[in-house]
Structure formats: C-alpha cells, structure tokens
Amino acid sequence: MVLETILAINWSSVGLKAAQLLLSLSILVVLHEFGHYITAKWFKCRVEKFYLFFDPWFSIFKKKVGETEYGIGWLPLGGYVKISGMIDESMDKEQMKQPPQPWEFRSKPAWQRLIIMLGGVTVNVLLAFVIYAMILFVWGEDKIPNKSVKDGVWITDSLMYQIGLRDGDKIMGVNNDTIHYFDDVPKKILFSKGGTINIERDGKPQDIKIPVQLVGDLITKKKSKGKLFLFRMPPIIGKFDKKDTSNAAKAKLQYRDKIEKVDSTPVQFFDQVVAYNDRHRNAVVNFTVNRNGNLLNVPVQIDSNGLTGAPFLTPMEYDSLGVIKVEHTSYSFLASFPAGVKATFTSLKDYIDQFKLILSPETGAYKGVGGFKGMASVFSGTGWDWQRFWEMTAMFSIILAFMNLLPIPALDGGHVVFTLGEMITGRKPSEKFLEYAQIVGFVILMALMLYANGNDWFGWGKGK
Structure with a gap:
C-alpha cells in the first residue's frame, strides 16, 4: 500500500510543493527566532547560537560572528537560538550548574524574560500582518457577493449531496445568519458543528441539517481535496x-x-x-x-x-458574461495596512475555530490533523504561484504564533506560563523542575509530530 502510494505520486509536483514549503518555513523560522534574538540582545543577554533547522551531531553551515554562532542544521524541524543561562532545546545542564552571570537569561528580571519569550510570537504576528497588507496592495482582493450567485450552487462533493443539498440550491445563510460573500459559505458550514444551512430551492425557503460529524466524514471519505461546491455556471x-x-x-x-x-x-x-x-x-x-x-x-x-x-472560465470571465458578480477591491499602500490588520485577525479567528473543532471529538476533525505532507499540499503543484505562496506563508505564520503560545513546556507558551506564575507568586520555579518540564514538553511535541505526519501518510486517525 505504501509502495503504491509512492509510485502514484507526481514527483515533479511534489518537488515544487516541497520547495515552496521549505522556503516558507525557512522564512518563518528565521524571523521567529530573530524575535527571540533581538529581544535577548536588547536586554543584554548573550546569544550563543542562532540556527535555522536543528543540528544534532553536525551542521551544514556555521560561522561565528562575535559571541554568536550562526548556522544551518540538517534536520528541518524548526530552528533555535541558544541564549546563555536558559533551559531550552540544548538542555545544557553543565552551564546551569555554574553561578548565574549578568549576561545570562536566568539573571534577568521576570518581565524581561517574558518579553524575550514573546519575541518570536510577536514577530510572527507582525510578519503575517505585513504579508497580508502587501498581498492586498499588489493583488487586491476578489470576492463574490452571495446574492449574485443567482443560479445557485453546483454540488461537487458527494457528502454535500448526502446531507440534502442539490444542484441549483441557493445558500442564503447558516444558522439563520446571512452570508454576504459566497467565498465564506464553506467555512461557515464546516465551523457550524451541527447547525443548519438555510437555502432557497425552487423559490421556497428550506433548512438542511448539518451533521455534527460532517468534518470528520469529509476527511474520512473524501477522495480529493476539491471544493464542496461551486457556483452554478x-x-x-x-x-x-x-x-x-x-x-x-x-x-x-x-x-x-x-x-x-x-x-x-x-x-x-x-x-x-x-x-x-x-x-x-x-x-x-x-x-x-x-x-x-x-x-x-x-x-x-x-x-x-x-x-x-x-x-x-475564470470567475472574472463569468463576471464579464453577467453570470456572477466579482467585487474587486484595490488598495493603496496606506490603505493596505488597516486591511492587513483585519486579514490577520480574520485568519487567526479562523484557525482558532479550526482548533476548537479538533478539540471536539464528536466532530471527527482530529482525523484531519496533518504534518509536512498536508502543509505542502496547500501550495501550487503546477507552477510557482507567488500570491498563493505568500497567502500560505502568512497563514502558517499565524498558526506558528498560535501553536507556540500553547501552554506546553518546550514551547514559548510553556515558558510564558512559568514566568507569569513567577511574576504573580514571586516564586521562581527551580531549575530542576524546568529541566524535567522541558523533557516532558519535548516528548509531547514529538508524539504530536509523529501522529500528525503518520496521519498524513497512513491515515492513522481516519479509520477504515
């Protein structure tokens, strides 16, 4: 089965997607770690290493400049900065046995350590904002008003047909909330967790019940990653x-x-x-x-x-024929920034909604948790599409920021929780406790990564 899957892969497409994913993650990792690096330097901490990717046993490239060694590791699972006096991925216990030095992380006040820990997440959010703003400035924004889809929808997924939707149905809203743009209809349905789709069929209003497990069913049964439906054309x-x-x-x-x-x-x-x-x-x-x-x-x-x-035809071509209406919005350089802020928070809200679905076992959304294969699949496999590349990079930047804030030891969020606890109670966790917490967090992260990538390739969570 695994061999059949490998033989069926279009390797030219895979290579293109992999290259885009590698570049995207490299940008995100370098800038995330730069957030920690710059705040550490701001508070006069010594930064011993700054690495893109991990370097167990050896590195592909390294060069020492001043007190910092810059390098590229061979294991593309992230990156790191090694700050003196901090219990992190390096697990440098020997250094922690020495008396604290003024340039070490552990010697700094809690509020400074908190800022250093939040530096990476802050840069990721700012990066997403800048990328979204520049996407809007360069390419603008196209949206299809839902009311312009006068011929209704074309059901392209069998599960949509099974729950009761039919070709020609006009989707007016979800859970009695009017949907203004056709582009927002799929996510409204998927995030509804068992609500209703409000449709018009043959001029008459009707409600379609959305199964709670719809997302899980789509993940389990879907043979392709096409759209749930298109406008009827x-x-x-x-x-x-x-x-x-x-x-x-x-x-x-x-x-x-x-x-x-x-x-x-x-x-x-x-x-x-x-x-x-x-x-x-x-x-x-x-x-x-x-x-x-x-x-x-x-x-x-x-x-x-x-x-x-x-x-x-493209949506714009159907617009020219009067089939639908495409609203194109162009943004000046200055106008793109507030629009970029809005796009950033919309992306963050959408991801939080997805995360809630994953944490609700009855939805079956956990079956869709994916790793690098799933991440690569969102990029274009037929050509290097820069707009798509930057859209996905901005989205991944938001995801990286959110995931790093989870209160798991070994993530920034775990360090933040311990530091906030120290600021509230006035008691600093022992270094031995932080060492054990780092190990536990690392094991949790490796287990999640194993599950996500196993789910990608072998469908561990999808069932039969």
Whole structure:
C-alpha cells in the first residue's frame, strides 16, 4: 500500500510543493527566532547560537560572528537560538550548574524574560500582518457577493449531496445568519458543528441539517481535496494550456465554445454536462457547441473517471458574461495596512475555530490533523504561484504564533506560563523542575509530530 502510494505520486509536483514549503518555513523560522534574538540582545543577554533547522551531531553551515554562532542544521524541524543561562532545546545542564552571570537569561528580571519569550510570537504576528497588507496592495482582493450567485450552487462533493443539498440550491445563510460573500459559505458550514444551512430551492425557503460529524466524514471519505461546491455556471469552455493533452483538447474544443447539447440532451449548466459524462465513462459523446454563432458537432472521448479535462472560465470571465458578480477591491499602500490588520485577525479567528473543532471529538476533525505532507499540499503543484505562496506563508505564520503560545513546556507558551506564575507568586520555579518540564514538553511535541505526519501518510486517525 505504501509502495503504491509512492509510485502514484507526481514527483515533479511534489518537488515544487516541497520547495515552496521549505522556503516558507525557512522564512518563518528565521524571523521567529530573530524575535527571540533581538529581544535577548536588547536586554543584554548573550546569544550563543542562532540556527535555522536543528543540528544534532553536525551542521551544514556555521560561522561565528562575535559571541554568536550562526548556522544551518540538517534536520528541518524548526530552528533555535541558544541564549546563555536558559533551559531550552540544548538542555545544557553543565552551564546551569555554574553561578548565574549578568549576561545570562536566568539573571534577568521576570518581565524581561517574558518579553524575550514573546519575541518570536510577536514577530510572527507582525510578519503575517505585513504579508497580508502587501498581498492586498499588489493583488487586491476578489470576492463574490452571495446574492449574485443567482443560479445557485453546483454540488461537487458527494457528502454535500448526502446531507440534502442539490444542484441549483441557493445558500442564503447558516444558522439563520446571512452570508454576504459566497467565498465564506464553506467555512461557515464546516465551523457550524451541527447547525443548519438555510437555502432557497425552487423559490421556497428550506433548512438542511448539518451533521455534527460532517468534518470528520469529509476527511474520512473524501477522495480529493476539491471544493464542496461551486457556483452554478453555463458550460462554456475556458482557456487551454499550450501543453494540454486532455481529451477535450484532443477533440479540438476551443476557448469560449458553449455546449448546447450532449448527444441529444440539452444542457444549461456544467453540472448537467458532468453528470451526463459520468454515466458514459469510456465512451465517445457528441457535444453540440455554439462557436461564434455556429452550431458544431464535436465528438469527445470520456475517460474512465467520467471526465474530458475541459477547463472552466475564470470567475472574472463569468463576471464579464453577467453570470456572477466579482467585487474587486484595490488598495493603496496606506490603505493596505488597516486591511492587513483585519486579514490577520480574520485568519487567526479562523484557525482558532479550526482548533476548537479538533478539540471536539464528536466532530471527527482530529482525523484531519496533518504534518509536512498536508502543509505542502496547500501550495501550487503546477507552477510557482507567488500570491498563493505568500497567502500560505502568512497563514502558517499565524498558526506558528498560535501553536507556540500553547501552554506546553518546550514551547514559548510553556515558558510564558512559568514566568507569569513567577511574576504573580514571586516564586521562581527551580531549575530542576524546568529541566524535567522541558523533557516532558519535548516528548509531547514529538508524539504530536509523529501522529500528525503518520496521519498524513497512513491515515492513522481516519479509520477504515
């Protein structure tokens, strides 16, 4: 089974995604550790090491500048700064046996140690804000008003069909909360934890019950990582890539061809074409297409999955045809900053909502906890998409900030809890206690990492 999975992988796509993930994480790790480094230097702590990735036994590169050794380790699981007099990943017990020195972390007041511990998280939040602001400045923002989706939705996931949604349904809200943008509909449904979808079907209002375990079912049963549904669109052919070898390209279908009939069956929407093709797998189907006002008959081979490979128009192209409305917002350099703040907090709220789902066993969301494979999958595998790259890097920066604040020993959040406890009680935890806590925290983190990556590759949490 593992061998079959490996052989089925498109390694060129995997390499591209891996490269993007590696660059993204390198940026985040370096800047996170820089947050600790700069605050430590601010309070005159000695920083002995600054490393991207971990370096057990040996490092790929290292160079000492002043009192600090800068380097790149070979184990890409994070990075670290080694601050003198601090119990951290290095577990340098010999140093801790020596009398405290003025330049050591343990000699500094609690409030200074707290700031040093929060330095990495603070930089991650600021980084996300800057990235989001620059994304909005460079590319702007596109959103589809929900009210403009006048032909309803095209159900592209079987579980959405199983819970009661149908092609053509207009999704008006979730839990009786009106949804203003179509782009927000999926997350509203997934975060509802057993609420209702408020729809309009054939002009009549209706409620669809959302199963509490919907997220877990999607993770367990979903064969692809496609969308739950799309807006319903007329069957107009999009632009082919120059190297396209799909059956649709081989049949000489052209950009802007509109499919009027499939064999003798009239069609109005793409979902009707796809449904017909799915019933005629491995057969040749005759498309009647309108090309510049002329009706042409085009035979097309349907593959074993019921697909032709025909591309869709982009949302902006459907906007130009009046099918939907795309609201594009451009931001000036100054206007992008408050918009970036809003985007940062929206991203943080969404991640907290996801985290709540994971902590609710009845939702089954824990089955989707993933590691590096899952992280890499969110990047483009067909080309280096800089907008997508920076969007994912900003999101990962928020996740890194949030996860590092969890009160787990060995994470920044664990150190913060101990330091706050010291500030409140006036009693500093013993160094022996902190050493044991560091070990326990490290074991917890390794177990979580093992589970997440095992879930990625072998589906440990997904069941049969």
